[in-house]
Amino acid sequence: MLTRQHQRLQELKNQSENQKHAILHAQISDKFIIKQLDKLIKLYDQQVEQIAQEMQNLLSKDSVLKNKIDQLCKIKGLGLLSVATLVAETNGFEGFENLRQLVSFAGYDVVENQSGLRSGKTRISKKGNSRIRRILFLPAFNAVRFGEPASQALFERVFVKTRIKMKGYVAVQKKLLTLCYALWKKDVNYDPLYHSQHVKELEYQDKK
Numbered sequence: 489m490l491t492r493q494h495q496r497l498q499e500l501k502n503q504s505e506n507q508k509h510a511i512l513h514a515q516i517s518d519k520f521i522i523k524q525l526d527k528l529i530k531l532y533d534q535q536v537e538q539i540a541q542e543m544q545n546l547l548s549k550d551s552v553l554k555n556k557i558d559q560l561c562k563i564k565g566l567g568l569l570s571v572a573t574l575v576a577e578t579n580g581f582e583g584f585e586n587l588r589q590l591v592s593f594a595g596y597d598v599v600e601n602q603s604g605l606r607s608g609k610t611r612i613s614k615k616g617n618s619r620i621r622r623i624l625f626l627p628a629f630n631a632v633r634f635g636e637p638a639s640q641a642l643f644e645r646v647f648v649k650t651r652i653k654m655k656g657y658v659a660v661q662k663k664l665l666t667l668c669y670a671l672w673k674k675d676v677n678y679d680p681l682y683h684s685q686h687v688k689e690l691e692y693q694d695k696k
Contacts, residue, residue, distance in 0.1 A: 490546070491569065491572050492576075492619070494539045494569065497532050497535050497539070498532075498536065501532035501536070504525050504528045505525075505529060507525060540569070543569075556672060556675070559677060560574075560678070562678045564631050564635065565639065566627050567627070569623070570627050573620070573623040574668055577619050581673060590665065590669055591665070592616060593616045593617055595614045595615050596658075599611060624661040628661040636680065637681065638663060642656070
């Protein structure tokens with residue numbers, strides 16, 4: 489509930505900021521409305537901070553959950569909100585017997601794109617949990633930017649092959665999700681030099 493409320497508040501804040509931007513660049517502006525929007529934006533910021541604090545309070549009451557989430561937060565690109573959202577939306581990765589099920593649940597499974605002249609090309613289905621894909625959008629950029637080893641290498645491989653940056657970032661989103669799943673299930677510490685092996689083991693089990 490906290491992570492979803494956080495997302496709703498962010499959406500409302502973005503709407504207010506967009507409205508303010510539109511008014512400021514319109515031929516006729518209204519200082520009264522702008523003042524109201526500024527108050528709303530400030531209120532949303534305060535409420536977002538309160539939710540972040542409540543998340544911390546909730547985690548402080550469960551040392552096991554806190555330790556596991558803290559471990560995932562060590563992955564470059566991921567923060568408390570992104571990890572908490574992944575854990576909340578997957579119910580602690582319960583009910584998933586393998587990576588294929590998790591990837592499909594999040595909408596990262598690959599399907600054939602048959603629209604127009606693009607027949608034969610592939611894309612992700614986007615039929616799964618949109619909250620997971622949304623929360624991994626910025627972490628994927630940051631993982632590449634800050635040099636998370638497996639993520640950066642994956643992005644470069646996909647970009648060299650397709651010349652499309654966004655496909656590389658989507659691949660990194662999926663990589664971060666499967667990495668979190670592997671570390672959570674195996675309850676192991678994050679090691680940037682060797683962590684990819686945990687995902688590879690699960691991928692191999694999926695193929696058997």
